[in-house]
């Protein structure tokens with residue numbers, strides 16, 4: 001098992017299968033995917049890409065910290081879920097953020113993934129909110145510098 005940097009285009013097959021099921025492939029593009037400051041990660045098992053996640057240099061105005069990073073598009077292929085792969089990917093993302101001197105990593109978490117992130121020490125910020133066509137989300141975050 002290996003986590004490697006990949007391009008935003010490389011993320012599309014996994015984003016499409018897990019996060020944008022039945023939707024046109026264009027919906028797999030996130031604004032900022034092609035920014036120089038955005039980093040995309042792939043989790044490989046036997047050289048097969050089974051998980052993806054991306055880190056954007058984006059501030060959340062409700063969080064009073066500097067040097068914030070946003071996690072987006074975290075997904076593990078359905079047949080590979082529940083086997084610890086998501087944890088491996090999330091740990092690598094946290095290491096990357098810490099290496100960049102991030103004070104906080106935050107993201108909009110799907111309601112059904114909140115427990116997964118809580119397991120890794122992330123907390124919800126505020127009330128849930130709806131993202132049209134995708135569902136109920138919570139902002140979640142973890143501070144690296146207090």
Ligand SMILES: CC(C)(COP(=O)(O)OP(=O)(O)OC[C@H]1O[C@@H](n2cnc3c(N)ncnc32)[C@H](O)[C@@H]1OP(=O)(O)O)[C@@H](O)C(=O)NCCC(=O)NCCS
Nearest residue numbers: 074075076081082083084085086087109110112113115116
């Ligand atoms: C959320 C996701 C990335 C987690 O990856 P994963 O490989 O399935 O997670 P892991 O197997 O590493 O799980 C780690 C731990 O979290 C738990 N967990 C995983 N998904 C969970 C869920 N949806 N609800 C509750 N607990 C969950 C596991 O039981 C495991 O607990 P343990 O360490 O006590 O055994 C993956 O399930 C996924 O892609 N889901 C669909 C897309 C999605 O919701 N993405 C997140 C968008 S915010």
